[in-house]
Amino acid sequence: MKIKNICCIGAGYVGGPTMAVIAKKCPSINVTVVDINQDRIDAWNDSDLSKLPVFEPGLDKIVEETRGKNLFFSTDIDKAINDAEMIFISVNTPTKTYGKGKGMAADLKYIELCARQIAKVAKEDKIVVEKSTLPVRTASAIKSILDNTGNGVQFQILSNPEFLAEGTAVQDLLNPDRVLIGGDNASEAGKKAIQSLVDVYANWVPNDKILTTNVWSSELSKLTANAFLAQRVSSINAMSELCEKTGADVNEVAKAIGMDSRIGPKFLKASVGFGGSCFQKDILNLVYIAKTYGLNEVADYWEQVIVMNDHQKNRFSDNIVKTLYNTVSGKKITFLGWAFKKDTNDTRESAAIKVADNLLNEQAYVVAYDPKVSEEKMYADLEYLNTRSSEENRELLTAEDNPYQACKGAHAIAVLTEWDEFKTYDWKKIYDSMNKPAFLFDGRGILDKNTLEKIGFVYYKIGVGA
Ligand code: NAD
Numbered sequence: 001m002k003i004k005n006i007c008c009i010g011a012g013y014v015g016g017p018t019m020a021v022i023a024k025k026c027p028s029i030n031v032t033v034v035d036i037n038q039d040r041i042d043a044w045n046d047s048d049l050s051k052l053p054v055f056e057p058g059l060d061k062i063v064e065e066t067r068g069k070n071l072f073f074s075t076d077i078d079k080a081i082n083d084a085e086m087i088f089i090s091v092n093t094p095t096k097t098y099g100k101g102k103g104m105a106a107d108l109k110y111i112e113l114c115a116r117q118i119a120k121v122a123k124e125d126k127i128v129v130e131k132s133t134l135p136v137r138t139a140s141a142i143k144s145i146l147d148n149t150g151n152g153v154q155f156q157i158l159s160n161p162e163f164l165a166e167g168t169a170v171q172d173l174l175n176p177d178r179v180l181i182g183g184d185n186a187s188e189a190g191k192k193a194i195q196s197l198v199d200v201y202a203n204w205v206p207n208d209k210i211l212t213t214n215v216w217s218s219e220l221s222k223l224t225a226n227a228f229l230a231q232r233v234s235s236i237n238a239m240s241e242l243c244e245k246t247g248a249d250v251n252e253v254a255k256a257i258g259m260d261s262r263i264g265p266k267f268l269k270a271s272v273g274f275g276g277s278c279f280q281k282d283i284l285n286l287v288y289i290a291k292t293y294g295l296n297e298v299a300d301y302w303e304q305v306i307v308m309n310d311h312q313k314n315r316f317s318d319n320i321v322k323t324l325y326n327t328v329s330g331k332k333i334t335f336l337g338w339a340f341k342k343d344t345n346d347t348r349e350s351a352a353i354k355v356a357d358n359l360l361n362e363q364a365y366v367v368a369y370d371p372k373v374s375e376e377k378m379y380a381d382l383e384y385l386n387t388r389s390s391e392e393n394r395e396l397l398t399a400e401d402n403p404y405q406a407c408k409g410a411h412a413i414a415v416l417t418e419w420d421e422f423k424t425y426d427w428k429k430i431y432d433s434m435n436k437p438a439f440l441f442d443g444r445g446i447l448d449k450n451t452l453e454k455i456g457f458v459y460y461k462i463g464v465g466a
Pocket residue numbers: 009010011012013014015034035036037040077090091092093110113114131132133134162163164165166277278
């Protein structure tokens with residue numbers, strides 16, 4: 001089947017950028033991204049491109065090129081479903097906050113709502129593509145809903161997980177390491193559906209990078225990829241603590257092991273802990289799935305990745321308190337960075353949130369600066385934890401939009417995100433404006449120890465022994 005119209009349900013961090021790139025690379029396909037969130041759709045349609053709801057380097061240009069030509073953002077979900085031969089489901093799949101599997105399993109209610117809506121609206125055969133990250137075997141639930149509540153039309157379900165990383169989404173989409181498509185490769189109709197999606201990607205992705213598998217392998221590969229990636233970060237973070245105790249330097253260790261071609265150099269940067277909307281949620285989901293099959297050792301093994309990550313965040317804030325003579329009460333601690341990584345405005349599960357929460361518990365006064373995150377977003381992140389009242393959060397934390405102002409009078413600075421601009425600051429000027437001794441806790445290992453110590457800072461770098 002030649003695809004002429006694509007609908008994507010969910011205009012978030014995945015749906016928006018992914019569909020923008022499909023629209024750019026497939027000028028003959030009309031792509032409509034729909035969402036129930038009117039504000040989000042309005043922001044995608046804003047003529048001021050700086051107001052797009054997702055900040056990603058290069059995304060604004062692609063949206064400018066394609067929007068209104070073959071890329072559309074709308075809240076008319078039924079129409080978009082009806083018009084499309086292929087429908088991507090790209091809605092959120094957060095960790096369940098209630099009932100069975102609370103705190104672990106993926107909440108599939110948004111996925112089910114999409115399936116029911118597609119079933120209700122579709123008057124012709126459709127290919128439904130799982131773009132969201134889902135537990136293995138979700139496709140059979142979607143198929144059951146579609147077949148049992150639909151209008152007698154045929155549905156083919158494909159799994160096409162997304163591997164983009166935020167901050168590099170556009171580059172990842174333009175030059176993916178691979179595109180994974182799982183489908184029913186045992187039936188003719190299934191094979192045709194797989195081929196239709198292969199043909200979409202073949203507009204710009206080399207054939208040898210388009211991998212087709214059965215549905216279950218595709219669904220499980222996505223969870224596995226995130227688990228392996230997160231495990232690497234937890235592994236190097238575990239070594240960072242040992243480095244600090246022994247006088248080794250985790251950056252040197254990472255370089256030394258990364259030169260082994262079997263290990264490789266990427267994803268070995270020690271940090272204050274991984275964040276982002278997916279690593280924790282997807283590992284918890286994997287742990288839950290393993291437990292439901294009675295695979296307790298498998299579950300425990302992967303759970304340790306999260307245990308280590310929580311420990312890394314907590315030991316970072318503990319170290320700040322301990323170093324500042326065991327009390328931060330009433331002291332000004334400046335955060336440089338709030339986003340979970342550089343080049344994104346996304347703060348979901350950012351280590352900064354937990355570190356701030358811990359320090360606020362110690363009655364510190366936190367002033368945060370992030371080039372892309374608003375003060376209201378920071379308050380919303382803290383409120384989500386429910387540790388203290390909204391009023392207290394607003395008393396104890398403020399945001400500054402000027403980093404020099406943020407650091408003025410601080411007892412300590414903590415680097416929580418690896419934004420490039422932090423490296424180019426006038427650190428002498430910052431030092432002069434601070435309380436002494438001026439402490440600097442580099443949770444991303446991005447600053448130069450010698451330069452800062454020469455200026456006079458008491459400098460702590462994650463994973464580097466004193
Ligand atoms: P998001 O929260 O940014 O976006 C999801 C959107 O879906 C929201 O705008 C929400 O309003 C909308 N939505 C929910 N239910 C809907 C419904 N019934 N009808 C219409 N719209 C609906 O989420 P995201 O970060 O884009 O992630 C989406 C999925 O992709 C998740 O499963 C996630 O695990 C996966 N994923 C995310 C990333 C990433 O970098 N963020 C990368 C790869 C995979």
